Amino acid sequence: MRLDLRLIAEMVQPDARVLDIGCGDGALIALLAREKRADARGIEIDMAEATRAVAAGLAVIHGDADHDLQHYPDGAFDYVILSRTLQAVERPRAVLQQMLRIGRRAIVSFPNFGHWQMRWRLLVTGRMPDSETWSRPWYETPNIHPCTIADFFALCRMDGYQVEQWLAVDEKGLKGPWRRSVRLANLFGQQALFLLRRA
Secondary structure, eight states, X not given: OOHXXXXXXXXXXXXXXXXXXXXXXXXXXXXXXXXXXXXXXXXXXXXXXXHXXXXXXXXXXXXXXXXXXXXXXXXXEEEXXXXXXXXXXXXXXXXXXXXXXXXXXXXXXXXXXXXXXHHHHHHHHOSOOOOSSOOSOTTTOOOXXXXXXXXXXXXXXXHTEEEEEEEEEOTTOOBOSOTTOHHHHHHHOSEEEEEXXXX
């Protein structure tokens, strides 16, 4: 299982109501149902992935984060999860607003485009960098709104979201020793995970 999904599962309390947006084949919701007794559901834009999840007996619907969250009632979930999808949605700010409308808490993970290797590759080669996480060329990537850890903190401050917990990690799962320094996390963290709630 992907590193960020394992770390997200650690943030979810037992017996929670969970919506996983961009759930893929449903690996995370299956884990949450099995290990946390969660009432876990998913939305997936890729019909083949959604079909695979449903065939495995998971509660997944075909849908789109940018357009379908508005149909859920306020406070329907304890956690709404968006893993490695924020940078690929059309309106990330609106999606976050919807997540914290329909859920008491939101968990967001994304690749940190401020990582030093990304900066270095752009500086040295003059071309859009890729990484272990995103090994596709710029013309095939789904990323339309890349952001950094510093960008995400700024957005949370602007929109009044309380950051309850955050992590910066590398691809091997090592949590960075940058817990107290957003600046260092922004430079050395390959991935970021945030647990948010409305202030």
